[in-house]
Amino acid sequence: MSWPPLREELRGIEPYGAPQLDVPVQLNVNENPYGPSPECVADIASAVAEAATTLNRYPDREFVELRAALAAYLSHDTVHGVTPEQVWAANGSNEVMLQLLQAFGGPGRVALSFAPTYSMYPEYARDSLTEWVAGRRESDFSLDLDHARDLVKETQPSVVLLPSPNNPTGTALPFDAIATLCEAAGDGIVVIDEAYGEFRRAGVRSAVELLPEHRNLVVTRTMSKAFAAAGLRLGYLAADPAICDAIRVVRLPYHLSAVTQATALAALRHAPELLGKVDELRVERDATVDWLRAQGLQVADSDANFALFGTFADRHAVWQGLLDRGVLIRETGPDGWLRVSIGTADEMMAFKEALTQVMEEL
Numbered sequence: 001m002s003w004p005p006l007r008e009e010l011r012g013i014e015p016y017g018a019p020q021l022d023v024p025v026q027l028n029v030n031e032n033p034y035g036p037s038p039e040c041v042a043d044i045a046s047a048v049a050e051a052a053t054t055l056n057r058y059p060d061r062e063f064v065e066l067r068a069a070l071a072a073y074l075s076h077d078t079v080h081g082v083t084p085e086q087v088w089a090a091n092g093s094n095e096v097m098l099q100l101l102q103a104f105g106g107p108g109r110v111a112l113s114f115a116p117t118y119s120m121y122p123e124y125a126r127d128s129l130t131e132w133v134a135g136r137r138e139s140d141f142s143l144d145l146d147h148a149r150d151l152v153k154e155t156q157p158s159v160v161l162l163p164s165p166n167n168p169t170g171t172a173l174p175f176d177a178i179a180t181l182c183e184a185a186g187d188g189i190v191v192i193d194e195a196y197g198e199f200r201r202a203g204v205r206s207a208v209e210l211l212p213e214h215r216n217l218v219v220t221r222t223m224s225k226a227f228a229a230a231g232l233r234l235g236y237l238a239a240d241p242a243i244c245d246a247i248r249v250v251r252l253p254y255h256l257s258a259v260t261q262a263t264a265l266a267a268l269r270h271a272p273e274l275l276g277k278v279d280e281l282r283v284e285r286d287a288t289v290d291w292l293r294a295q296g297l298q299v300a301d302s303d304a305n306f307a308l309f310g311t312f313a314d315r316h317a318v319w320q321g322l323l324d325r326g327v328l329i330r331e332t333g334p335d336g337w338l339r340v341s342i343g344t345a346d347e348m349m350a351f352k353e354a355l356t357q358v359m360e361e362l
């Protein structure tokens, strides 16, 4: 056996992650470009100082106060309200979804999604020894609902993973599709990953509204994107309390540190400020999509804080050309496509100038 004695199927695999490069314009990991205000920073600092006074003790394993605050925040999206028992949280929605696969996937079970989609999904399946099945998306990256329903019935997944909006395409799921797939999945759970949910265009509704009707529906969210707190590492879900209870079996004890809980609670108190730039980012996104189309490029319709555009015979050359001009975007998605996150107006100006120059050289 070669050293170290890594599991056979993990040998030679590169760890997931975009390059972290120190360049002036960083538009590669769908972060919110706006940092917290001095008032918000001060409030977080004093909440962490308070938490530090009892750092010799383990944190609240059930994070009761945080669950209540997240439930109150999610209740804005539904007339039915969300209770703390319906909420679960972990270190980023990545960890939430891994826990879902650990609890509901496993050997002999199937996890299903539709490609192209978020490239971590197959990794959660691999790491939890769950069989991975990927259906297809249409050429405009929408979901063919008949194909999706047929594949759900045929493969009987114990977990369906569906981002809305989808990463890397930005495509939101039609509201009706969620109910259809929850019904088709029977006892399998359907995870609607709303990591970018707050960026949706007017008229696109959150799956949170459907929770009372489908006990197998799980809606995941994160504080990393619209909430402008990627460094915090706090993701959460809303679901039937029985699902939250089941996850408690696989979570590591005290997985949410006292510092994380204090920071998240303080950030939630500043929700209006932290979310305050979402409208501006939506406007900038729509303007970026229009501009890219005016350059003769294809652009996927986007309900998120990024746009997928192309196609380029040599997308790596375009990515590199932008990087040489101090603009970092993401080489991801189907062949020939690139993804740009939406930054400040100045950052988008720099992106457009750099892309214009690169395209002139092609």
Ligand code: PMP
Binding pocket: 029, 030, 091, 092, 093, 094, 095, 118, 163, 166, 167, 193, 195, 221, 222, 223, 224, 230, 233, 234, 235
């Ligand atoms: N879901 C989707 C669709 C994402 O794009 C991402 C991050 N890029 C995540 C989940 C995970 O985000 P986090 O762990 O920061 O909550």
